[in-house]
Amino acid sequence: MLLLLLLFALSQGRPAYEAFLRWLQLPAIVAVSGVILMATVYHTATWFRLTSHILVVRLGRRVVPRGVVTFGLVTLWLALSAAVAYFTIWFAR
């Protein structure tokens, strides 16, 4: 939802966008964002745990162990996060 608001502010022009960025930095909003961040990371952790139980990857006769699936998911998550961070912060500066 936050992203949708940002995109809407962007579409409304510079003053709206910059006002939105200032709003994002209000202490109360940052506090809420902190809570949201903790909730999403918790969601990611439990989602990966669930996925490692139900995702069965077979290589020939053998099945990939659950720990390896989890490791793969976490690695993919870190890689995607790094890519998003790169594009959001540094690309085309």
Next chain:
Amino acid sequence: MRERPTETGGLSLDEVLVDSEREITEEKRDLYLILPSRELVFWALFSAGGMVAAFLIPINVAILGIALAVGWLPEDALSFERVLELVRHPLAKVYLGILVVMPLYHWAHRFRFAVHHQVGIHGWKRLVATLCYGTAVVGTALTVWVLLRI
């Protein structure tokens, strides 16, 4: 599992597939019987939305919600011009569309079940379902509209 003849080539692909299907069917047959086919669409959207949410939302919240305010971002990283340029690229719009829209369906499905099974309201199933998925659909429309305007 069938007895395997010891042959030099090992198992054929056919044998592996037949056996894997047998195992999966036995474990998941009950699930297939319980889920009516309409539900599968929403469940699939729920799964996809959950994947998107699990992988992509934490970093986005960390950047917009925390890093910006704390001052970890370089100057002008989120300047109006730069962000406008970034978002105008078609791939960026597709990415943002998926990022905003899929978790809505994830929420909708989960919230619907929360209302029935955690809050305890067992009636009005049609209404709850319509409100939940309807909200997700409205969110989708809004997102598409905003993205097209930029």
